[in-house]
Amino acid sequence: MYLDGIAPPNATDPSTDILALLGDRSTLARIPELRIEQAEDASSIAAYRVLRRDVFVHEQGLFDDDDLDARDEDPRTVVLIARDRAGRIVGGVRLGPVDDGPDLGWWQGGRLVVAPGARGTRNIGAALVRAACARAESEGVLRFEASVQARNDVFFARLGWHRVRPLTVAGTPHVLMRWPIGRIAALAAAAKSPLGPLLAGLNPGGAGFVGDDGAPVPGTEVIAACDAIIPSMVERDPEWAGWCAVLVNLNDLAAMGATPLGLLDALGAKDAAHAARVLAGLRHAAQAYGVPVLGGHTQLGVPAALSVTALGRTPNPVPGGGGRPGHAVRLSADLGGGWRPGYRGRQWDSTSHRTAEDLRTMIGSVAAARPAAAKDVSMAGIVGTLGMLAEASGCRAVLEVAAVPRPREAAMGDWLTCFPGYAMLTADEAAALPPPPAGPAVGAVCGELTEGLGVGLRWPDGEITEAVAASVTGMGAA
Numbered sequence: 001m002y003l004d005g006i007a008p009p010n011a012t013d014p015s016t017d018i019l020a021l022l023g024d025r026s027t028l029a030r031i032p033e034l035r036i037e038q039a040e041d042a043s044s045i046a047a048y049r050v051l052r053r054d055v056f057v058h059e060q061g062l063f064d065d066d067d068l069d070a071r072d073e074d075p076r077t078v079v080l081i082a083r084d085r086a087g088r089i090v091g092g093v094r095l096g097p098v099d100d101g102p103d104l105g106w107w108q109g110g111r112l113v114v115a116p117g118a119r120g121t122r123n124i125g126a127a128l129v130r131a132a133c134a135r136a137e138s139e140g141v142l143r144f145e146a147s148v149q150a151r152n153d154v155f156f157a158r159l160g161w162h163r164v165r166p167l168t169v170a171g172t173p174h175v176l177m178r179w180p181i182g183r184i185a186a187l188a189a190a191a192k193s194p195l196g197p198l199l200a201g202l203n204p205g206g207a208g209f210v211g212d213d214g215a216p217v218p219g220t221e222v223i224a225a226c227d228a229i230i231p232s233m234v235e236r237d238p239e240w241a242g243w244c245a246v247l248v249n250l251n252d253l254a255a256m257g258a259t260p261l262g263l264l265d266a267l268g269a270k271d272a273a274h275a276a277r278v279l280a281g282l283r284h285a286a287q288a289y290g291v292p293v294l295g296g297h298t299q300l301g302v303p304a305a306l307s308v309t310a311l312g313r314t315p316n317p318v319p320g321g322g323g324r325p326g327h328a329v330r331l332s333a334d335l336g337g338g339w340r341p342g343y344r345g346r347q348w349d350s351t352s353h354r355t356a357e358d359l360r361t362m363i364g365s366v367a368a369a370r371p372a373a374a375k376d377v378s379m380a381g382i383v384g385t386l387g388m389l390a391e392a393s394g395c396r397a398v399l400e401v402a403a404v405p406r407p408r409e410a411a412m413g414d415w416l417t418c419f420p421g422y423a424m425l426t427a428d429e430a431a432a433l434p435p436p437p438a439g440p441a442v443g444a445v446c447g448e449l450t451e452g453l454g455v456g457l458r459w460p461d462g463e464i465t466e467a468v469a470a471s472v473t474g475m476g477a478a
Contacts, residue, residue, distance in 0.1 A: 140411025196474020242281025
């Protein structure tokens with residue numbers, strides 16, 4: 001047993017001794033020289049702190065007695081350690097939220113240390129930094145930074161970090177470095193960026209409504225919307241697929257301030273039993289929202305597929321591109337419910353447990369409030385959808401991260417990129433943007449439209465990080 005998590009210099013892993021006795025050189029050769037893991041027990045954390053004190057206090061003289069601070073006492077702080085083949089702790093790093101308030105997805109790494117005798121041979125420091133970056137992203141972090149000694153900024157830059165600005169820590173020159181997290185931009189690009197080239201010449205929605213959630217039918221007060229469900233979801237979770245097919249289409253009508261009139265469905269299924277499960281979910285949702293299914297088409301013996309068309313009516317549709325620089329942005333979202341089983345971090349189910357009255361109130365909120373612009377949050381997530389509203393409006397958007405209504409159970413990165421069930425973005429003059437009557441949905445002004453392109457995230461320290469650098473769809477202003 002190793003005292004304080006540190007093996008004696010000549011210690012070896014018993015399993016490697018057995019392999020050596022058996023002459024299994026092939027397996028021995030495949031055993032990694034280094035293992036990165038989270039420090040789960042007090043002895044491992046204590047050993048990491050001893051190593052820190054030896055390096056930062058005694059070797060480098062950065063601190064007088066010890067280098068401990070409030071981050072070490074924060075239960076959210078994660079410590080990653082590196083062990084060699086013998087189980088010795090030869091390095092470590094910590095990471096966690098920057099302050100004591102709610103975790104906004106802004107984390108900081110620090111106290112990266114490698115034992116003197118283990119430096120320069122196995123790239124332990126680089127391995128720990130990469131592991132910290134991966135852990136931060138897996139925790140839904142959107143801003144990850146580290147204050148590194150100025151002499152180490154080249155090392156971090158080679159690992160892909162960006163220099164932000166110089167600063168001083170413990171009287172020593174440091175550089176604030178930032179790890180580029182492209183989660184939001186990647187989602188927006190994958191979900192929406194091909195639309196501009198693909199739809200060129202079709203002019204969907206017509207003048208003033210290009211790229212909108214629904215399309216005004218010329219010469220009428222009718223709004224038409226159509227959405228398809230991912231085939232794998234129809235195959236794996238048919239009842240939920242049927243529910244969502246109704247949900248997303250009624251959200252599209254709601255974003256334009258339209259009252260729903262009815263639905264049409266087109267369903268492909270491998271057999272009647274599978275089709276019945278899809279239609280059961282669709283029927284349940286249609287009844288919950290009080291919207292009739294007018295007809296459709298069903299085909300059996302084919303791969304799973306489902307699309308629904310929704311028809312609504314309004315004499316004055318609300319455009320997604322009606323925003324202007326200076327407009328305030330409000331998010332109204334239903335924070336009830338939880339992650340849909342099997343879709344954690346991707347689909348928030350806030351609707352399937354709601355009453356019919358709640359559902360109808362929420363989808364009627366835009367019609368009641370009549371903002372200058374509105375878009376329901378789609379698979380591009382909150383930020384990607386805000387980018388679409390801004391693009392259609394010929395603007396840039398800045399989102400105040402700390403002001404975004406969010407369920408306690410959802411990490412910020414997950415919440416800003418998931419499909420949230422019911423969530424509506426609206427924009428208007430600040431004085432003309434009262435809370436819409438959205439039933440159980442929670443609303444807050446959490447951003448603004450400005451001159452420019454893309455979407456920035458404004459953090460509590462005033463820093464703005466780029467989430468989407470340019471247009472989302474490439475379809476341009478409506």
